[in-house]
Amino acid sequence: MEDLLADTKQSGLLFDALMEAAVDAIIVSDANGTMIRANKAASKLFGHEIDEMVGRTVNMLMPEALAALHDDFMTHHIETGEKRIIGLGRDVEGLRKDGSVFPLHLSVGHTEVAGERLFIGILHDLTERRAAQDALARSQRLDAIGQLTGGIAHDFNNLLTVVIGNLELLEMRGADDRQLRLIRDSLESAEMGADLTSRLLVFAKKGNLKPxxxxxxxxxxxxxxxxxxxxxxxxxxxxxxxxxxxxxxxxxxxxxxxxxxxxxxxxxxxxxxxxxxxxxxxxxxxxxxxxxxxxxxxxxxxxxxxxxxxxxxxxxxxxxxxxxxxxxxxxxxxxxxxxxxxxxxxxxxxxxxxxxxxxxxxxxxxxxxxxxxxxxxxxxxxIASSAALEKGSGEVVLVVEDNPKVRRLSVERVRDLGYETLEAENGDIALDLLQSGARVDLVFSDVVMPGALNGYDLAAKVDEQFPAIKVLLTSGYASDVVTGRLGGTSDYEVLHKPYRQAELGRRLQALFEPTSSG
The missing domain is CATH 3.30.565.10 (Histidine kinase-like ATPase, C-terminal domain)
Structure with missing residues (x-):
């Protein structure tokens, strides 16, 4: 009996160590979907504290449509043993605490402990993989179009060589003025066609560059x-x-x-x-x-x-x-x-x-x-010199960005630098959040956004109503060519997209450093 208790205790300690060491999120739930255990990776992935997750159903981590299907899947499996999720890897969507939806891969296993059925879910964030797949698909589509275009352009060049050559021979063989006008118009059009095909060949990456x-x-x-x-x-x-x-x-x-x-x-x-x-x-x-x-x-x-x-x-x-x-x-x-x-x-x-x-x-x-x-x-x-990133100490950064993909990426970047995050999809929502009493140490906002407040307007409101809150703006433009139109000033530094993680870390850290009164 003592050996059994010792083995049970040792197994429990081993399971605890595995949960904490795992890079992917791990969640243990009962047959009703109520979460019994969750590791730190799960807390980070979904933005909830562990004690906010334990005791609640896994449906809180899913979009509404998937949550409704999940209960049916679990009931069906328990009643029939048929595998729809259990034992099968599946790409699904997760729901973070901030309301953002993101892609993830879910693998679910099950076991029985003391007669109670338990389910173990392992979840892997697919955000970066999806972004890479989208970029690859765009590149492949353009490459395919380029190959097709290159073949057509070569064929047209051969045809135009014959057309231009024959027109030049006719021009040299003593055509009258009326015929010359027609020949020269035709030559001009043919040469325009040749120029067109040469540009197509550059797109197809088959042109002759002279670097x-x-x-x-x-x-x-x-x-x-x-x-x-x-x-x-x-x-x-x-x-x-x-x-x-x-x-x-x-x-x-x-x-x-x-x-x-x-x-x-x-x-x-x-x-x-x-x-x-x-x-x-x-x-x-x-x-x-x-x-x-x-x-x-x-x-x-x-x-x-x-x-x-x-x-x-x-x-x-x-x-x-x-x-x-x-x-x-x-x-x-x-x-x-x-x-x-x-x-x-x-x-x-x-x-x-x-x-x-x-x-x-x-x-x-x-x-x-x-x-x-x-x-x-x-x-x-x-590259190696920028490996040491300057990190924060848990300060709260409000990320304001209207593009959902860019917002999710920005939130991840800020979190990886050691800051806590809130987010808003435009300046109006961000200001409402601040006025409702949300604790925020810094606003990190895009310049161009829909709504009544652009980035400069939001920064001015923050300075006026919440002078203790820092502001960092970001823009996808090479320089502030839209600053005058948006009513902006040079009072605010603008971090230009795309930016390096090290640069973002330095800018944030610099804003939090105490200024010298001397």
């Missing part, structure tokens, strides 16, 4: 000299070039063409005038969050940002922006090849491109090119 070692500042300045004369007086071009910039391996002609395409797109998005900004700086992609946000491999890049304060793009337009022949300007003669060409050129150069846009507030394109460095150890050293 050289170059400084992006110089190339941008040369292009701006052309743009300043052609873009029109009602448009203002601003630049923000970093003083210390790495070289890249790039085709100058194609870069100039890409930059002109982006500038003309920006002009078309601002029919009544406006400003756009071109900025160039070195950036390091060195953490999981930034790589997930930008779909970029970790490493060191030179980033070229082109931002405007124009009409912006809707979600569908953003999703299809780089597809050949997709255009929102068909009525004004848009071909739908400008952005496709930019995308193909950047990818063929070994780089990446990002798009950030808000309807009514402008668009920002980020072109990332790998640095060309003779010191291979420089990148590794730079």
């Amino acid at each position: 050289v070692r170059a400084d992006l500042r110089t190339l941008c300045e040369d292009t701006l000299a052309i743009l300043q004369r052609t873009i029109g007086e009602i448009y203002s071009i601003k630049t923000d070039f970093a003083e210390d910039l790495s070289d890249v391996l790039i085709d100058p002609v194609q870069l100039q063409s890409a930059l002109i395409n982006l500038a003309l797109n920006a002009r078309d998005a601002m029919p009544k005038g406006g400003e756009f900004l071109i900025s160039v700086a070195d950036v390091v992609i060195d953490d999981t969050y930034m790589a997930q946000e930008t779909d970029i491999e970790p490493g060191q890049y030179v980033r070229l940002f082109v931002s405007d304060d124009g009409e912006g793009m809707g979600l569908e337009a953003q999703r299809r922006a780089f597809e050949p022949f997709f255009t929102t300007k068909s009525e004004t003669g848009g071909s739908g090849l400008g952005l496709a060409m930019v995308y193909g050129f950047v990818r063929q150069s070994g780089g990446h491109i990002t798009l950030y846009s808000e309807p009514g507030h402008g668009t920002s394109f980020g072109l990332y090119f790998p640095i060309l460095s003779s010191d291979d150890g420089k990148v590794a050293a730079t």
